[in-house]
Amino acid sequence: xxxxxxxxxxxxxxxxxxxxxxxxxxxxxxxxxxxxxxxxxxxxxxxxxxxxxxxxxxxxxxxxxxxxxxxxxxxxxxxxxxxxxxxxxxxxxxxxxxxxxxxxxxxxxxxxxxxxxxxxxxxxxxx
Amino acid sequence: xxxxxxxxxxxxxxxxxxxxxxxxxxxxxxxxxxxxxxxxxxxxxxxxxxxxxxxxxxxxxxxxxxxxxxxxxxxxxxxxxxxxxxxxxxxxxxxxxxxxxxxxxxxxxxxxxxxxxxxxxxxxxxxxxxxxxxxxxxxxxxxxxxxxxxxxxxxxxxxxxxxxxxxxxxxxxxxxxxxxxxxxxxxxxxxxxxxxxxxxxxxxxxxxxxxxxxxxxxxxxxxxxxxxxxxxxxxxxxxxxxxxxxxxxxxxxxxxxxxxxxxxxxxxxxxxxxxxxxxxxxxxxxxxxxxxxxxxxxxxxxxxxxxxxxxxxxxxxxxxxxxxxxxxxxxxxxxxxxxxxxxxxxxxxxxxxxxxxxxxxxxxxxxxxxxxxxxxxxxxxxxxxxxxxxxxxxxxxxxxxxxx
Numbered sequence: 397x398x399x400x401x402x403x404x405x406x407x408x409x410x411x412x413x414x415x416x417x418x419x420x421x422x423x424x425x426x427x428x429x430x431x432x433x434x435x436x437x438x439x440x441x442x443x444x445x446x447x448x449x450x451x452x453x454x455x456x457x458x459x460x461x462x463x464x465x466x467x468x469x470x471x472x473x474x475x476x477x478x479x480x481x482x483x484x485x486x487x488x489x490x491x492x493x494x495x496x497x498x499x500x501x502x503x504x505x506x507x508x509x510x511x512x513x514x515x516x517x518x519x520x521x522x523x
Numbered sequence: 524x525x526x527x528x529x530x531x532x533x534x535x536x537x538x539x540x541x542x543x544x545x546x547x548x549x550x551x552x553x554x555x556x557x558x559x560x561x562x563x564x565x566x567x568x569x570x571x572x573x574x575x576x577x578x579x580x581x582x583x584x585x586x587x588x589x590x591x592x593x594x595x596x597x598x599x600x601x602x603x604x605x606x607x608x609x610x611x612x613x614x615x616x617x618x619x620x621x622x623x624x625x626x627x628x629x630x631x632x633x634x635x636x637x638x639x640x641x642x643x644x645x646x647x648x649x650x651x652x653x654x655x656x657x658x659x660x661x662x663x664x665x666x667x668x669x670x671x672x673x674x675x676x677x678x679x680x681x682x683x684x685x686x687x688x689x690x691x692x693x694x695x696x697x698x699x700x701x702x703x704x705x706x707x708x709x710x711x712x713x714x715x716x717x718x719x720x721x722x723x724x725x726x727x728x729x730x731x732x733x734x735x736x737x738x739x740x741x742x743x744x745x746x747x748x749x750x751x752x753x754x755x756x757x758x759x760x761x762x763x764x765x766x767x768x769x770x771x772x773x774x775x776x777x778x779x780x781x782x783x784x785x786x787x788x789x790x791x792x793x794x795x796x797x798x799x800x801x802x803x804x805x806x807x808x809x810x811x812x813x814x815x816x817x818x819x820x821x822x823x824x825x826x827x828x829x830x831x832x833x834x835x836x837x838x839x840x841x842x843x844x845x846x847x848x849x850x851x852x853x854x855x856x857x858x859x860x861x862x863x864x865x866x867x868x869x870x871x872x873x874x875x876x877x878x879x880x881x882x883x884x885x886x887x888x889x890x891x892x893x894x895x896x897x898x899x900x901x902x903x904x905x906x907x908x909x910x911x912x913x914x915x916x917x918x919x920x921x922x923x924x925x926x927x
Contacts, residue, residue: 427908434834436924459834
């Protein structure tokens, strides 16, 4: 498969791989996808008291574009407020990485991961 | 070392330089370019002679009569001609056919087409080791079963079916037996005097010959009849019309001649390389060899690396040309239907890599492969949430995944 240089760069040098302590109150976790589908993304965000995403980490089981999509969103969410991060669209991810049509689901999954992490944060902090 | 390392010999093999050299003599004005069907001049006669020598060379590898070899464009066409041709010709006997779920698409899609034409097909599910048993076949056979098709060596996992026993069963029931031997010729001993096989498909490019040429063995005693699928000048005793491509045929003949001469030494050498590869990766946790351990060719090794996704693994192995058990790299995102038919979970099927070793593989290449595999697995598992969960003792089957 002919991947864009951006996908290959994120795949070969993934940004922000790792985990935070999930029991830390400032940390929220979004896990989306299923092993049977070939992709599972875990995105964690660390949110400051004033609602800004200070840091983000990911772990992904999936193809090159799934890894690249999750790596990219960890960069994008950093410094954003939860509301701003909520606005990130899969089409932006797909466009930035020039994903081929059969890999669009990876960008959808990355968007879902952000939304799941934000939802987890809101649930942890009483909505 | 020249990179990438080619470990996809099951997809295709390079043409052996000795074969290419031979083929070049049958193309230009200075060579034997004639039409083998031209009966009125030397050009035709010489081309015909070359074709007949090649036909004998192919027959010799599998202990058949040269008159039993019909040239086709490859194993896909051979499978089509064998299955459709026999089903059509013997349709009065019955319209039930049997095959196996792990067959090549050239067989499965041919069967699907026959279903659309009113035939009934039973697709056997093999054991989890990839083999079909005589009991399974016996249970599936009906009075109206006309053709059974089982491949000799599986292209994804390399297991070898018990063709001799299946042949006995088919012959005792008067059922035509077709075998797709695309991955078997030159890899296992084939003796068509002993095997009760009626039709057998061959490919040149899996055995160091050129692409675009193959053959179908059509037994003479007892005589098997076929309805032609390609009509025209009545070449190949009416079974397959079309001008014979002399250079391709000569290439296939030379490739099969070399296979007969060298296959036993080659099998030993490739077995040693395969063992070296397995030895090199066996200390990685959660690694599984797919398919029966004994009844297999050494050329094809299919390994699952649990908790690592196949396509990203292939990307990480970019210096090694292998193929994924997962078809992620094509338009389809389905995991390999062959591995699924063995009862393997989708995720393990997604995590599988086929390494296929061949004539030009070296020890040095295998050692480098082992090194790269270790690095890739380490990197991807460090990135894999599933690996973390496995390490934390979480049973992934109990997790409520959100399928997408």
